[in-house]
Amino acid sequence: MASERLPISSMMTGASPVAPESLAQRRQRNADYQSIFEHATVGLYRSSPDGTVLRANPALVAMNGYESEAQMIEDLRINGNAWYVSPTRRREFQEAMAANDSVKEFVSEVYRMHTRERIWVSENAWTIRDENGTALFYEGVVEDITSRVKAQAELAKARVAAEAASEAKSTFLAVMSHELRSPLNAIIGFSEIISRRLYGDSDPRYFDYAEDIRVSGSQLLALIEDILDLSKIGAGHMHLREAIVDTPSIAIGTVRLFAASAQKAGLHLSASFPEGYPALNADAVRLKQVMTNLVANAIKFTPAGGDVAIGGQETEDGLCFWVSDTGCGMTKEEAVRVLEPFVQIEDNMTRSRGGTGLGLPISKDLVELHGGRLTIDSEKGKGTRVLVWLPRTRIVE
Numbered sequence: 001m002a003s004e005r006l007p008i009s010s011m012m013t014g015a016s017p018v019a020p021e022s023l024a025q026r027r028q029r030n031a032d033y034q035s036i037f038e039h040a041t042v043g044l045y046r047s048s049p050d051g052t053v054l055r056a057n058p059a060l061v062a063m064n065g066y067e068s069e070a071q072m073i074e075d076l077r078i079n080g081n082a083w084y085v086s087p088t089r090r091r092e093f094q095e096a097m098a099a100n101d102s103v104k105e106f107v108s109e110v111y112r113m114h115t116r117e118r119i120w121v122s123e124n125a126w127t128i129r130d131e132n133g134t135a136l137f138y139e140g141v142v143e144d145i146t147s148r149v150k151a152q153a154e155l156a157k158a159r160v161a162a163e164a165a166s167e168a169k170s171t172f173l174a175v176m177s178h179e180l181r182s183p184l185n186a187i188i189g190f191s192e193i194i195s196r197r198l199y200g201d202s203d204p205r206y207f208d209y210a211e212d213i214r215v216s217g218s219q220l221l222a223l224i225e226d227i228l229d230l231s232k233i234g235a236g237h238m239h240l241r242e243a244i245v246d247t248p249s250i251a252i253g254t255v256r257l258f259a260a261s262a263q264k265a266g267l268h269l270s271a272s273f274p275e276g277y278p279a280l281n282a283d284a285v286r287l288k289q290v291m292t293n294l295v296a297n298a299i300k301f302t303p304a305g306g307d308v309a310i311g312g313q314e315t316e317d318g319l320c321f322w323v324s325d326t327g328c329g330m331t332k333e334e335a336v337r338v339l340e341p342f343v344q345i346e347d348n349m350t351r352s353r354g355g356t357g358l359g360l361p362i363s364k365d366l367v368e369l370h371g372g373r374l375t376i377d378s379e380k381g382k383g384t385r386v387l388v389w390l391p392r393t394r395i396v397e
Contacts, residue, residue: 037057038057041059042141042142043057043060043063043121044060044139044141045060045139045142046128047137048138049094049097049127049137051083054073054137055069056072057069060142063112064114075114081113083110083111084110084111085110085111085118101126102125102127103123103124103125105122106125107120107122107145108120108121120144120145120148121142121143121145121146122142122143123140123143124141125138126138180223182219183217184220186212187213187216187220193209194206230341230358230361230362230365238366240283240286240369240370242281242282242283244279244396245283245284246279247273247279247280248273250287250291251321255270255310257292258299261299262299262308265302266305266306267304267307268308269299269307269308270307270308271309273311273321274312274313277313278319279395279396280319280394280396281394286366289362289366290363290367291323294323294360294388295308295310297359298323298327298384299325301325301327302325302326302327303327303328306325306327307324307325308325309323310323311324317389318372318391318393319389319392319395320388320390321388322385322386322387322388324384324385325383326382327383329378329379329381329383330380331378334380335376338357338360338376339360339361339374339376340361360374360376360386367389367390370394371390372388372389372391372394373388374388
């Protein structure tokens with residue numbers, strides 16, 4: 001009895017011969033593939049190598065803002081397939097496909113073709129070739145990852161903010177350690193000299209040392225008050241005590257307060273306001289604090305022979321006053337940075353004068369508590385003018 005010869009593959013595997021696929025089975029398989037194509041939640045497509053879309057499943061159609069596959073293909077045929085936001089991205093995609101016959105996680109910013117809204121997608125694609133190796137189609141899977149990209153951007157932004165906060169904390173500690181140590185060392189050192197009577201019982205130098213202790217203590221108190229003010233403003237616990245305020249009178253008082261300092265620095269300090277400058281409803285103590293901070297800064301950074309002036313005027317929107325100087329000035333970038341707490345512009349004058357960098361940020365916050373704004377007009381080497389703008393609602397009619 002002759003034995004029946006089996007296919008080699010069946011003989012090797014012990015499997016039964018594979019029966020030819022029936023027409024019904026082929027139809028069922030095609031129906032299964034069509035169901036997967038229609039119901040997939042990610043975009044599926046087939047395109048020609050030049051980018052012409054030949055097939056697109058409902059998810060990709062909806063992703064691009066169309067109602068049907070036919071509408072999408074016809075619109076792209078007429079108007080072109082300008083999908084990628086970057087003009088070089090399609091070429092990069094085609095080069096990657098030519099080199100590897102596929103791409104994985106090809107992330108790009110694209111347009112929703114119908115609405116031109118920008119989104120982010122990730123593509124996995126492959127090349128379909130004929131028996132001669134000629135590329136016939138590109139097929140691929142497209143996933144909308146816009147929410148993921150936005151989340152990553154927010155995470156990166158939060159990371160930058162955290163790093164900035166950490167840097168600010170380090171700067172704060174460095175500045176505070178220096179600013180606290182200097183007057184404390186003076187207080188401790190001079191106190192020891194006096195308490196131990198190192199120069200005898202009645203040396204006149206003790207009186208000078210006592211004055212140095214007083215000045216150092218005042219510096220510490222001012223520093224602590226600045227930190228407390230900044231903390232209260234940041235926590236929303238700073239409240240204004242409003243009354244009728246005469247700004248020119250505050251300016252005259254500020255000139256008197258700094259007259260000796262200006263004279264010692266070789267500066268001309270003055271105040272000039274127009275007649276009829278209106279009174280304000282404001283917190284007199286806080287406005288005086290603002291003007292004092294601005295004049296102190298101007299004197300600190302103006303070389304001998306320069307001018308520091310306080311002025312003001314009424315405008316259509318309200319009132320403004322300013323402190324101007326002929327000092328070292330700042331660039332636009334520096335003028336923005338000095339409004340941040342503990343920031344100082346590094347130059348020889350800054351290093352020699354010291355300070356915590358709190359005066360301008362506190363002044364800005366106090367002005368904003370009044371509903372106003374503080375701006376800086378400055379040019380490197382030509383001086384600075386810090387302007388305080390207050391709304392017309394603050395004017396006493």
